[in-house]
Amino acid sequence: MKKNKLAPKGSGAAKKLNIKKLNIKTKPPALKKGIRIEYAPSLESSDHIQLQKTYGHFIDGKFVEPRSGQYLATHNPATEEKLADVALGNSQDVHDAVMAARRASDKTWSRMPGSERAKYIFRIARLMQERARELAIIETLDGGKPLRESRTVDIPIAAAHFFYYAGWADKLEYAFPNRKAQPVGVAGQIVPWNFPLLMAAWKIAPALAAGNTVVLKPAETTPLTALKLAEIIQMADLPPGVVNIVTGAGATGQALVEHPEVNKIAFTGSTLVGKKIQKMLAGQGKKLTLELGGKSANIIFEDAALDQAVEGIVDSIFFNQGHVCCAGSRLLVQESVAKIVIRKLQARMDTLIVGNPMDKNTDIGAINSKMQLNKIEEYLQAGQDEGATLYQSQCAVPNKGYWVRPSFFTDVAQSHRITQEEIFGPVLTIQTFRTPEEAIEKANNTPYGLAGGVWTDKGAKIFKVTSQIKAGVIWANTYNRFDPTSPFGGYKESGMGREGGLHGLAPYLKF
């Protein structure tokens, strides 16, 4: 048998391999046909959850009827069925809540030693862990996100936020050198519909730890898990008025922002509304934090671990139906690997299942509302009108409910609407770049500055590129990872202030 003399022994990794010619005389037998496994729906039972037909506001430790006597319905976007009626808060309800928070702040909460406050917050965390399954199911029914996500991401991280911040309540003296921290007083907090309970946790936990009392206004389409949290808060025996929840629509939020007894406003939502709030608060002396929209760039270099980078794309834009402010909605892929990345992405998109969020196999759930569906479809059309090319997976979607299949656009210009404006759906734009400078320039060429992604195997490049992207959260070789210890927030029009970590305490303190 001839030994191969061409290549030296122990040659380096990247050299061409010299493979002997194989001497196969016979043709291999024809391959037997494979068989396909179908996934049958694996539906979580919702028998054991307890949902009332009607919910009032949660004010001063009790559920109360709305002053106006008016309610609004909340629906399941996957089935279009009504789930419950929740109170429609007016300025009088908001006033009741704010005054309850004020009394609780002055008389009880701000006087309580931090170590005792901590124990209440730990209790809430533990109770959330115990009732995790019920909370996850309700979150899925109310908002449309897959149960798998509510169960593994939303609810556990929400409980973890309470755990983390509970521990800060009696340690504030260590958080800010040479500063004696005091609570600001009453915090008015407005949260969005994309991660309803998680966003409520991001707001309430640090506020309480810092010694403040809270009035929370959940999003119009997703009030239920906040109201369940209110039940947990009752079980934890939290002193009345420390946390108050007023449900309603845009006007309810406005009343909260304008109320003179509110010392601080925290808002997560669209840049448009955020700007209105900032204007409303001008000159009023209230503290403000804003978590707004984004159009974040996800950059894949040729030396990235490509299969994992493709999975990262799925995490960045298809996870949670793309209803993520920090979504990597603009893919910037180095031209030399663009074809292969796009091909792998298409193959992966074809395995994504869009469907009933209560089915444990579902990857992409329902779009949160008819209004949001219309917006996304408008962009899908606009992109094509602008000259971009649309690819959508061909998976089946249910008859009722609001659905968008995972999609991407190629032949995309930096100036297209689909590249500039936040779509807030499972729609990705794909552009190529040649050099790192070009990628960074394109990534920063936006009024937004919330997040970014960088995929490369080279360490120095990670530090170099991430240091030059103007965004508040940058993921290197990963995407959409959240942790209560990790600060989150945006540059530029994506907002101001940070939530999470030590830095997340600052907005709730005065020094």
Place this chain on the structure above:
Amino acid sequence: MWTKVCVDEVGVENRVARLGARSLKKDTKVKALRLAMSLMDLTTLDAKDTPGKVRQLCQKAKRPCESMLDVPPVAAVCVYPNMIRIAKKELLGTSIQVAAVATAFPSGMSSQRVKIAETKWAVSEGADEVDMVISRGHFLAGEYNFVADEIAAVKEACGQAHLKVILETGELGSLDQVRWASDLAISAGADFIKTSTGKVQPAATLPVTLVMLEAIRDHFERTGKKIGMKPAGGIQTAKLALQYLVMVQETLGPDWLSPDLFRFGASVLANDLLRQLMKERSGRYQSFDYFSKD
């Protein structure tokens, strides 16, 4: 032009976790359990194997369960080469293949001359399939040409028998290395790439399997040629076996869910597959007492 593909371990684990969330219910599950059975290489590779042990294994291969005679037969039995004749005799007239390990299994620490001789002997004894081991020491020392040449030489010695190349992923140190070894083995002539000898911990794992499947997929996209994959060792429960099948389907597609392109190297797994099949049929959780252990 060959370059090493880099693999991110945390990213792989993330993908594996997502795949693990797939749920199969009712008749999908039954179909998958039966499929898993048909993909098995029922294995006995103990130094203390005797003709009696091998015959027993073959009997189980032919007739896994007397209460469910419609369960499909396994794909192959896998034995040491000095047991091939016994297995062949026992399995005469069935569709079950005889695979044999060779090349100084499990260590591979011998000369190429000896390994080739052993391979040829195994084939002449009647082996339909040969499972070889790569020289891990040479691989870790960076002598990639040596490793590739050895595989090519064994492939030639196999003649018509098909060749599985065992990478021994538990010894390679990182997923980058697993990917590199996979690419190397495929280009050197492997018909199948296989994770482990089963003698070293960890044996087959889901992350390692995903990386190997991705190597196979990229090779298919480049050349149109389909290479098979075999995770071996440590797959003891039906639940885990089904997770592997889901991974294969979502990474490579249903074409690979066939005995020509996918095998489980297992021994204890058979009875758990049977137990789960029986549970689906009867509605009761089963006891191991009711399934023959041979």
Place this chain on the structure above:
Amino acid sequence: MQTQARLKIQKTYKIFVDGKFPRTESGRYFSFQSRSGEMTANVSLCSRKDLRDAVTAARGAQPKWAGATATNRGQILYRMAEMLETRRAAFREELVWQGQTPEQAESEVSASVDRLVHYAGWADKYQQIFSSVNPVASKHFNFSVLEPVGVVGLLAPEKYPLLGLISLMAPVLVGGNTCVVLGSESNPLSAISFTEVLGTSDVPAGVINVLTGKRSELLPHFATHMEINALVLADGTPEEWLKIEQEAAHTVRRSAHYQFADWSVPQAQSPYFILDCQELKTTWHPIGL
């Protein structure tokens, strides 16, 4: 008609090593008698071999404990607080046997639970206040992080038999170290009953090991054991501290001496006690294309 008094089952006070409750390998015991005389117990008089086994267990458990997420360690400490709180009556009674008034006992149990909760809350935060990103004058990303020293020996104070032990072990555990604790010699009961709390708090085996015995006998063995990476003495005499410092030189071991007349004061609880058993690692990496 007089009913006969029911005979109580007496507890055997074993030690806690590698997640199990063995007896001392020496077979030796010393007698404990409560001040009022109504309670007596035989308490393990541990030997250097018990210490040896405990250190082996602690060393074996340390990598995995350090590898657990910070929040996980915090939750385990919180679980200890849950378990201790629900068993306060038993601990109170035991503290009274060990010479405290009922009020002191009540106070010590509450302080112990609260201290566990306090340190549970540090688990995922101390890194944030003690680490740094350093602005070096070259194109490098430079960061300093804390890492646990490894296996820590703890010599608990004589008084405050419950609170003292907890004050020593909580910061050490929360920082990712494992430990071997020698409980109070004159008041050994609380240490051992606390191991029952440990046994029900999801603490992995070997993370904390508790011995009882004579400090004068065991201190030299703690001080000379080369697998112990840090040694903490609570209260104790100048001679004891001298011995520890002298022997520490043999392996350049870290040592700490904490003295509190009253372990319930706020100064007896601090993230700096976590820092005492941490190493600092600084890493450099170029920034460039």
